Amino acid sequence: MATIADVAKHAGVAASTVSYVLSGKRSISADTRERVQQSVRALGYRPNASARALASQRSNVLALVIPLRTGMHVPVMMQFAAAIVTTARRFDHDVLLLTADEGPDGLQRVAQSSLVDALIVMDVELHDERVPVLRELPLPAVLIGYPDRAEGLTCIDLDFVAAGELCVDHLVDQGHSSLALLGTPSAVYERQTGFAQRTLTGFTRATERRGVLGVETPCEHTFEAVLHTVEQLLRDHPDISGLVVQNEPIIGPLLDVLRRLGRRVPEDMSLVAICADDVAERQIPRLSSVTIPAERIGGQAVESLITKLEDGVVPELTLVPPTLTARDSTAPHRDLTTA
Structure with a gap:
């Protein structure tokens, strides 16, 4: 019995393309569709999911x-x-x-x-x-x-390493030379979760490459934690003018904290986040961001x-x-x- 992989090989396309042609769930070019249908007929493939499963x-x-x-x-x-x-x-x-x-x-x-x-x-x-x-x-x-x-x-x-680097380059290209990464909660770093560790790697690599100050700190999800973290960060590094945020739940509280501390965004503090586009779009101001696809x-x-x-x-x-x-x-x- 011919499989979807056999049809794909015969037609010279990916198995997913064959599935899209058969289901009609995605637009496929006329030439590719015809080539797949010819292979289906030639091999006698029967695209019946229940029968295949049985x-x-x-x-x-x-x-x-x-x-x-x-x-x-x-x-x-x-x-x-x-x-x-x-x-x-x-x-x-x-x-x-x-x-x-x-x-x-x-x-x-x-x-x-x-x-x-x-x-x-x-x-x-x-x-x-x-x-x-x-x-x-x-x-x-x-x-x-x-x-x-x-x-x-x-x-x-x-590619979270590249994402971290991209955020730094965006801020440095706008003249910011003192940056901080507000990262995930400590537990995520302690587990060495890949996406958090790789963003940190990209951030550190880019700040070193661009010759600017780069400070990183984890941040918990509560408003009190955000307030304490940002206050401590600005006490230790008052010249920081650019923030990279990889911690979606703290974005709203962070904007409130910056306003409370008299740091306007973007006039006094530029901010770029790694988050979903809809989250970035609904903030005031709208956030520059690297989307999570x-x-x-x-x-x-x-x-x-x-x-x-x-x-x-x-x-x-x-x-x-x-x-x-x-x-x-x-x-x-x-x-x-x-x-």
Whole structure:
């Protein structure tokens, strides 16, 4: 029986393209559509999801592993989850959401249950204890994030190192020479969660490359914590005029704190955040930001899994280049001592 991978190979396209042609869920060029349909006819492929599942003993269910641990911002995680669920339905798959922090034992339990065909794993740490298990499991898996040693795994993520560098370059290009990174809560750094550590790496690398002051500090999610952190930061480094924020829940409180402390944005303090576009757009002032492409990454994770399930080949590591949108919260540096 021909598979979707056979059709893709015969037509010279990706397995996901074949699925889009068959489902009609995405616009495909006329030439590509015709080539895929010719391959379907030539190979006698029957795109019936239920029949395929029965014949292959598949469940047509993907597991999404999101351990909801201390310091994680649930709304961001749910943006990824929504993208994954939506894309999975295009491929006639459902999603089993696993939020308990069960570590390697949880992966083994799910794999042995026959409930799911494949795994998407989030909240990946640099030295993630789940990695050895993922390499040995009989189920295909995709990680959103990537550990220090990613050999033999399929990983997709925003290039957070480049994102950190992009934020610094944006501020330095506007004349700011004293910068601070307001990062995630301490627990996220202590776990060495990949996205936080890599943003810090990019921030540090860029401040050193540009020859400017770069200070980094974690920040908890409460208003009192934001107030204390910013007050301490400005006492220790009163010349700081640019902030990079990688901590979406503190954005609103941070703007309130800066107003309370007499620092206007962007006249006295420029601010660029790594956050969702809708969060950046609804602030006053609107924030310059590097977007979190949850829909793109979540969708690509599912497409990669479907390709793997059909014995196709996918890249081991995909890093989505960051995009910075300049809005109202950043402006050229103005020297407060001469203003």
